[in-house]
Amino acid sequence: GDSVTQMEGPVTLSEEAFLTINCTYTATGYPSLFWYVQYPGEGLQLLLKATKADDKGSNKGFEATYRKETTSFHLEKGSVQVSDSAVYFCALILKIIFGKGTRLHILP
């Protein structure tokens, strides 16, 4: 069945470090892919999306490229800040599938 697998957290980095959070998917058909961010006590906010192969979604310094050949949508940021500390969810939209979320801690 359709599924999303993302790296388990928590991920702990120092400020200004390079971030990668891996996400791979399995889907029948052609899904759209999303990254959501959840700050403490809040709902989820759409961070970026890509709707077809080789599309790159980007927002707030975060990027992810839809790689159909590797069925991946890894989230990257070149220099993280303390304010990026949150839980990040990779999502596939065909049948409402979310990964379990990856908690990210940024140390000042």
Place this chain on the structure above:
Amino acid sequence: DGGITQSPKYLFRKEGQNVTLSCEQNLNHDAMYWYRQDPGQGLRLIYYSQIVNDFQKGDIAEGYSVSREKKESFPLTVTSAQKNPTAFYLCASLGWDRGPYGYTFGSGTRLTVV
């Protein structure tokens, strides 16, 4: 601005009571969803509705009920049959006009059984 409004933000329930969580959207989205989030956990789908007057059970529907009488509204009732209702509840809607925009989420309702 369009969005989703969940209310109340915090809700306390006594054992054996039914409570209803409100979710209203003005995005003109057809599809709406309820998720449950437990501490340190991902999201689990409770119910979803893709059109007015129709809804489907998600993965953990037992002890919950919903209605979808209007496009804008998708209230969730947590019944006394739900054995462990303390959690953070998120409502979402989905728009597909000219491609998927992704989910829009409300800010959540934190339900605590006292």
